[in-house]
Structures are given as C-alpha cells and as structure tokens.
Amino acid sequence: MTPSPFVISIQSQVVFGHVGNSAALFPMQAAGLQVAAIPTVIYSNTPDYPTLRGRALPPDFFADLLQGARERDLLTRADYIVTGYIGSLEVAEMVADFVAEAKAVNPTLTYLCDPVLGDSGPGLYVPQPIAEVMRKRLLPMADIATPNPFELGWLTGRQIATVQDVEAARRDLDIRDDAHLIATGCILDTTQPGQIESIICGPHTDSAPSRHPTAHLPCALPGTGDLFSGLIVAGLARGQSLGEAVETAQSLTSRALAHAQALGAGEVVLSEADFRQALLSLGRTP
Template sequence: MPHPPFVISIQSQVVFGHVGNSAALFPMQAAGLEVAAIPTVIFSNTPDYPTLRGRPLPPEFFSDLLQGARERGLAERARFIVSGYIGSPEVAEMVADFVAEAKALNPRLTYLCDPVMGDDGPGLYVPEAIADTMRDRLLPLADLATPNPFELSWLTGRRISTLTDLQAAKEALRTSQTGHLIVTGCTLDDTSEGWLESIILGPDGISRHPTEHLPIALPGTGDLFSGLVVAGLGSGHDLPHAVEMAQMLTARALGRAQALGAGEVVLSEPEFRCALLNLGPE
C-alpha cells in the first residue's frame, strides 16, 4: 500500500486561532497528506489582539528541531516542503540551509515558499533582514512561490498594475527557471470590478484565476491558501486546478468567519471539511 504524500511545513504556530501551521496543517491532513510541522514562532494568538504572548523560537532550539528532522530522514521522505512566516533572521538562514540540503538529497521534492512579510495595510511586518533572506536565498530555491502583490512589489522594487508588470517582476525574482509564481489577491488594471485574481506565471505561460472579492480580510488567509494548494497537488490535481480549489475553499472559510463574526479564518464549516475529505483527482 503506497504511503500518503509527506509534507514538511515550516511556519508559525499559535495557541488560539488559525494562522501559519495552525491554518495549513488541518487541510493538508484532512486531504490525506502526512505532515511534519516545524514551528518558527509560537504565539498565543495573532498580533491583532490587545495582548500577545510567546516568542520566536530561539535559534539554537529551532536548529535542534531541524537536526531531529534530519535524524528521522524527513527530507528523503518528503514530497513537499512549505515555508511561511519566519520570526528571526537567524532562523531564516537555517530554513534556507535546510531547504537547500533537502533538495540536494531528494530531487523529486517540491518546495513552496510563501514569503510572508507584509501586505498593503500594515506594510512590511518582518525585519528587512528576513525579507532579504527570502529574496536572496529562499525564493531562488522555490518551485512554487505565493507572494501577494505587496510582497512581490517589495521584493522586486516594481509597481504591480498589469500583466506586463507581473512578468517583469517574475524576471526580476531569482526563482527557478522551471518554477511557478502564483501571485495571490491581484487587482490589476483589467481585473473585473468586484473580483480578485490568482495569477500563475511559469515556463508554460500565464493563467488567470478570478474569484469574487469578499468584503473581509482576515489573518491566516494566505497560510490557508498555500496549505490548500499543497493539499490539491498532493491529491493528484494539476496546479491550475489546485489553485482554483484553494480559492474556493479559502472563500468558504472566510465566509464562515464573516457569518460567525470571527477574527480569523474558520475551518469548521461542514462543507469545507467534506470537500477536503473527498479531494481526489477527478
């Protein structure tokens, strides 16, 4: 009996709410993937609340967790590595070292880099040293990258308004020639009113994937989206289908949160869970 696809997910973790691994882990597992979750920070909640407890993992502690992953041979087993929010420059460098080592050991590995570093409202919310490591070390290793327009603009120093801007920005990023850039939450000059787009740019061209623009912006949306993309790929779907499925299920989670008045994405809606349990290729 074949083993399920194995994922190493290196992201933030919170006690309460759904961001980072606390958003991405459940959908990947519900879709039948096996996941090893390595935290980069452990917080009580997101910074959107009046108080915040916890801290980034000390570098020596994080290094010890990575060593444990090496000792268990996780890189050799993995089909995917996902990286998201990183809490310190030292940990960012260690993640880059680990991903490079894993890809050398396991050429079939797919690395998804979600460069979680900022958005239009708050601006850049990680130290520039972390953003620099994402640009200079992590993104060149990525087979898939999922920046939002703010992140892509910051990483490349280019304004993002048109497809031509996106193509120029992709060229400016030092990503793999065979990799795919998935720019999320795009509102380009020709995007239909009331819609957002995820736009895939890769060696096989460009595809645009519109979705209704919901009047709600919540922490964890991008983390959930990336986890759902990996869930779709691990379940046998091609990348465009995985992106569209991720958009649809992220919208369900946002709609459920809005209905409940929640401050973060909600993963408990029954049809959301059923869709993940039945996420096989058509």
C-alpha cells in the same frame, strides 16, 4: 499500500486561531497528507489582539527540531516542503540551509515558498534582514512562489497594477527558470469588479499567464494566505494540475472566509461542515 504524500511545513504556530501551521496543517491532513509541522514562532494568538504572548523559537531549540527531522529521515521522505512566516534572522538562515539540504538529497521534492513579508496595509512586517534571506536564499530555491502584490512589489521594486507587471516581476524575481510564480490576491486594472485574482506565471516565456478570478469578499482575515498555500499543496499532492490546485484553494479559502464572516470572527475559521467535507473528498481523489 502506497504511502500518503508527505509534507514538511515550516512556519508560525499559534495557540488560539488559525495562521501559519495552525491554518495549513488541518486542511492538508484532512486531504490525506502526512505533515511534519515545524514551528518558527509560537504565539498565543495573532498580533491583531490587544496582547500577544510567546516568541520566535530560540535558535538552538529550532536547530534541535531540524536535527530531529533529519534523524527521522524526513528530508528524503518528503514530497513537498512549505515555508512561511519566520520570526528571527538566525532561524531564517537555518531554514534556508535546511531547504538547500533537502533539495540536495531529494531533488524530486517540490518546494513552495510563501514569502510572508507584509501586505498593502501594514507594509513590511518582518525585519528587513529576514526579508533579504527570503529574497536571496529561499526564493531562488523555490519551485512555486506565492507572494501577494505587496510582497511581489517589494521583492522586485515594481508596482503591480497589470498582468504585464506580474510577468515583468516574474522575470525580475530571483527564482529558477523552471519555477512557477503565483501572484495571490491581485486586483489589477483589468480585474472585473467584485473579483480578486491569482495570476500564475509559468517558466515558459511563450505561454501567457493564467488568470484565476474569484469573488472578492469584503474581509481580510489573518491566516488567509497560509490556508491558501496549504490548500495548493493539498491539491497538487492529490494529482491536480497547478491551475486546478489554485482553483480548489480559492474555492475553499473563500468558503472559510465566508463562514468566518457569517460568524463575525476576526480570523479564518476551519470548522464549517461543507469545507471539511470538501477536504475529505479531495483526499479520496485517486
């Protein structure tokens, strides 16, 4: 029997709600993937509530978890590594070392770097030294990078207003020549009214970026990007092309957002029946 695709997912975790691994873990598992979830921070909830408990993992504790992953031989077993929000500089450096080690011992794995730095409303919401680790160490190792327009603009010093701006940012970004950039949540000068787009820029300069529009729902909820990245990995692991995986991720993320909006929830909700059924169907893809 062929083993299920294996993912190491290194990002935040919350007790209540769905952000970081608390958003990405369930969809990947429901699609039939094995996931080793390593938290970078553990909080009681997202920062949008009046109180926030918990903290970034102490460096020695986080290092111990990584060592346990090594002892279980997860680096060579992994088909994918995903990284997201990181809450301390020491942990960021250890994540970069771990990804570099994994890529060295297992060069066939795919690394998706979601550089969770900030957004157009709050701006940069990690300390700049952490953002610099993402810029200088994590992104150069990525096979797939999924910044939003604010993050892409911060990383490259460019205003992201056109498809040409995304192409230029792909060239300016310090990622490998064969890596793919997915600029998520874009509203560009030629985006149709009522829509939002993901723009995929591939490694070949002679190929035009592919545009993937979807309905723009009037809500911005914590966990959306984490869910989206997890769904991209689920699609890829189930044999979809990158474009197909982005389309699947957009469709299912929109479904989760619409359900949350109907419930009046303040963050992504993953319990809607059709959403869960779609994940199970994805897991049955040969």
